[in-house]
Amino acid sequence: MTALPKVAFIGTGGTLSSVGRDRLDILDYTATGERLEAEEILARVPEAATVAALVPVRYRAVTSPGIGFSDWRALVLLCERLVAEHPDLAGIVIGHGTATLEETAYALSLTLTVAVPVVLVGSQRPISALSSDADLNLVAALRTAAAPDSRGRGVLVVLNDEIQAAREVTKTSVARLQTFRTPDFGVLGQVDGPHVRYYRRSERRHAPGTPFDIRSLDALPRVDISYAYADADGTAVRAFAAAGARGIVSAGLAPGMTPPAEAEALGEAVAAGIAVVQSTRAGSGVVPDTRRLAELGILSADNLTPQKARILLALALTVTRDPAMLREIFATY
Known part of the structure; x- marks a missing residue:
């Protein structure tokens, strides 16, 4: 047998x-x-x-x-x-x-x-x-x-x-x-x-063999999610920044936008050295890497949901803070 x-x-x-x-x-x-x-x-x-x-x-x-x-x-x-x-x-x-x-x-x-x-x-x-x-x-x-x-x-x-x-x-x-x-x-x-x-496989890279080694870490860098809605004024974004966030994921309006006051707060976060990634509350689809996001210094989450973009951003911040490298990580994993 x-x-x-x-x-x-x-x-x-x-x-x-x-x-x-x-x-x-x-x-x-x-x-x-x-x-x-x-x-x-x-x-x-x-x-x-x-x-x-x-x-x-x-x-x-x-x-x-x-x-x-x-x-x-x-x-x-x-x-x-x-x-x-x-x-x-x-x-x-x-x-x-x-x-x-x-x-x-x-x-x-x-x-x-x-x-x-x-x-x-x-x-x-x-x-x-x-x-x-x-x-x-x-x-x-x-x-x-x-x-x-x-x-x-x-x-x-x-x-x-x-x-x-x-x-x-x-x-x-x-x-x-x-x-x-x-x-x-x-x-x-x-x-x-x-x-x-x-019948198919996911093409994005995964463990083992990633650069993300958490075995000896006490914690991940703080990354918060700001949920967009009509009339959002950036209060949550500023509160996360004040709480010490090293990264913020915006769960934006589809296809990856925020009300003007929220966008202003996200821009302030970027200027303060906080990595900001634009996702969407829609639940599916790729956030386009638009000129508007580039001008604000905000990265696209690709098609990751906000909760998963938060995980990838936190892990990415353990190995780099360079925006170009962060962009490459979101295009790879």
Whole structure:
């Protein structure tokens, strides 16, 4: 009999790990405060052991709004350790809450040091719920992490039988199962039962081999997001500058504009030495690198959402403050 591929499962909490009051509790399940650790999740999904030789790894079971840079650094180091301890490891799956899943996925896709596939998985309904998506999402993620074709594609996100690129995917619905979408380009592939099939790949560069090494950092440079709206007067931008921001991402009006008073404040930020990147609140599409932005000294976020532009800008500021180099980084990753 052929040995099953070895896959590590790291549990960080989230809906995937949550236990509600009863099987109909699909909305207020966090009120119980009960979350399962990695080995407890796997025990509730016995089918997982039929698709991979499992290595459960405890981390800490929290809701995803509580996950940020310190966890990204810890997960980079943990993945590094797992690969060193298990030379035959085929892949790693990280269970994660869906609220910030896309941010953790993109941060890891830029900072991981390991070559094995790393897949993030979550669920829209708690593992205790009637018709929960947690069980099958987990199995699909394990199959994806174990698949040889998953190598070299960067960090992947798997929910609802779909495989998405960490850089491109975003959460689009509060409660629907098909919440994770890639608006401009669509899925990389699909998981149909035991079959992991790919149809395209993301062309932007990713880890390992990026210049972004966070393993010894205490924190990332402060980067804030200013959300544009009619009559925005720059108050938020000036407050972020006063708070010590080294970078500001403008979640601008499509196709990447701001009200005049907001633009004035962003120009002041640039003059003060703060790196400013223009994204858009539209959710998809490339912010054009216009003469207007150039005159203000503002960089284009390309097609990154504001939350992902914030991550890339913070990481970029750990290696350079030169505007030309920052522009090249946003065109590369």
